Every structure is written in structure tokens, then in C-alpha cells.
Amino acid sequence: MSSNLTLGTAKLLLALLVAIAVVLAAGLAVGQAPALFGVEEEPEASITFPDQTTNGSGVEVESVTLSDGGFIVITNSAGETVAVSDRLDSGSHENVTIEQTDEDGGDLVGQLTATVHQDTADEGTYTFEESDGQEDRPYTENDLPVSDTASVTLSEREGDTPTDSFQVESLSLPTTATTNETVTVEAEIRNPRDVENRQRVEIRVDGEVLERKIIALEAEETTTVSFELETARLDPGDRTIGIYTTDHGQLDTLTIQYDTPPELALLEANESTATVNVTLPEDGFLTVENESQAVRGISENLSAGTHENVTLEFEAEGDETLFVVLYSGEPDEYDEEEGFPNADAIVIDGDRIRAALPSDDDQIQEG
Incomplete structure (x- = not known):
């Protein structure tokens, strides 16, 4: 075998060894491969937000996973932001409690949606609304925000005796209405006590109190309470209607449609x-x-x-x-x-x- 052939073989072996080393190094850095080759991975997230009963001031997300950290934003059925979590680090989180943003905005009840947002501004505070949607945008999957919707109802409040509260026995209202109607909402209210009592009954739309009435009922008496709801004040879409007493209530959905479709x-x-x-x-x-x-x-x-x-x-x-x-x-x-x-x-x-x-x-x- 000539010396030229030996030298060529040696160079070939050296090149192969270098190539193998590169492959091995890449294999050890699989998680960093996209960054090494200039390709950024799309941020990913998932969330589970189950139906629940709460005290009205907060809700709980069962689990959430964020690849790059961020926030959980709670919106009502009108699309309004009613609660935002603290900043969450990247990874998985369980049983995340989120308190309402505005204490005067009514209870967190009805159909609520939890959406996972990024922290693109990297400021540790949620800035999606104030930046007109330019910062802290939602995580997406198939071009849709990563979110989950839950039906949230009100539980008993501390300091109230459950048997003292009037009970909402039934709730009656239309399933649909146009934007130019007056809808009658009726509820059967029962006094479970063996003495006369006076309590408030209120109607809420998407958690916001629209009207209160004070009624008096004899022992074990049941009566019908009616509210006239002007749909012109409601945004089109599915609105959650609730009738509540001191610590009891029932919910139903009223779909508001434009009288003339746009x-x-x-x-x-x-x-x-x-x-x-x-x-x-x-x-x-x-x-x-x-x-x-x-x-x-x-x-x-x-x-x-x-x-x-x-x-x-x-x-x-x-x-x-x-x-x-x-x-x-x-x-x-x-x-x-x-x-x-x-x-x-x-x-x-x-x-x-x-x-x-x-x-x-x-x-x-x-x-």
C-alpha cells in the first residue's frame, strides 16, 4: 500500500470521527437543537378549567402547563377580563387559585373562560389590554387561543346559616331574545324557616347585579318574584342570567341576537x-x-x-x-x-x- 493511500485513508477517518462527534454533541443537546440551528419552537400550553362552585371572589384552575411561563386570564361570557393570575413560571401547575380583578365588578359566576397568555413583555405583569393586544398574547393551538370554559356557581358564604337563606326553587326565562326586547325573568322563592323572614332577591347578568328586591315570606311560604330585563343593555351572545338570595341561587342562559343581523x-x-x-x-x-x-x-x-x-x-x-x-x-x-x-x-x-x-x-x- 502506498504512503499516499495511507494518508488519504487517515484523512477520511479523521473526517468521519469529526462528523460522529458533531452528531453525538447534537444528540446530547436535543432540547437545544432548534436554537442551535436558528429555529425557534412555538410556545405551547394546555389548561383544564372544570365546572365549580366558589364563594364568588375567586376561581380555581385544575391544571395548566406553559412552555415559556405567563398568565391565566379569566373572562366572562361578554369577553370582559374579570381576573388575572400572578405570573406563572414555565412548566406545569396544579390547583391555581385566581382572585377577581375588580372587587366591585360582581361575583365570579356564570360561564367563565380561562385563557393562557404569554409574558412577551417580560415585565412580570399582564399587559395585553393596555398594549392593545401587542404584548402578552395568548398561547395558540391551531391558530386558536389555548383556553377552557367552566360553569361557575355561587356557594354558601361564611357567616350565613344555610337554612336561614331563602331558596331559589326554580328559574324561568326565554332561551333567546333580540336586542330590542323586554324579557321577563321569574323565580320561585321559598322560605325554608318556620318563622317569617325578609331577605333580598337579586338578578345578575354575567355576575353583575342589575336589580335587587326585598321580599317578606311567611314560614314555609313560596312566592314568584319577577324581574323585567331590558335586552338593549346587553351585548349579543350567550348571557348568563342568575337569580340569587343570601346564599342560594340558580343560573340559566339567555342568547341575545341582533334584531337585524349585521x-x-x-x-x-x-x-x-x-x-x-x-x-x-x-x-x-x-x-x-x-x-x-x-x-x-x-x-x-x-x-x-x-x-x-x-x-x-x-x-x-x-x-x-x-x-x-x-x-x-x-x-x-x-x-x-x-x-x-x-x-x-x-x-x-x-x-x-x-x-x-x-x-x-x-x-x-x-x-
């Missing part, structure tokens, strides 16, 4: 104008907004009903995705930070009614 169809758009057909359930207007809900254009005031070929003018700032959005109310006194003080975006099941404007050569699509 519709939005984008006809055409260019870099400065958009033309749409729109149906508004009540007087309102349209905006052109980016993903952060910064307004780039506002239409004239529109009466309730159907309008065709409505043209909006807008000014885009750089390369941004824009949407046409439906609002009810008045667009006056708009503030970049506070939005419209006398108007609300029209929503169905928590989703804003909007249509995406095309960019470049994209086709028109509703969003």
Missing part, C-alpha cells in the same frame, strides 16, 4: 378607498383599522338598516393589514388611546364584524 360585504378597494354593502342592526358607522385597532378612516353616520355602495376613505401607514369594521353609536370624540367613547364595535359571539382589505394583488376576502 352584514358586511367588501365590494372593492384600493390604496385609499373601500366600497362596501352593509346592514347595521342600529345606528352606527364604519371604520378602516389595522390589526391593532388603530383607526385609519371613518365613514359618515349611517342609520340602522341596509346601505349599498358605501365608500370609505382612509390613509394607510406603511405596509399594514387593514379591515373595515362595523360600529354602533357615534364616532365623535375619537381618541387614539381610548377609542370611541360613545360607540362600540358590533360583535357576534365575541368576534368583531369586519372585512379584510386586500393588499397588493390579493383578492378581496371577508375577515
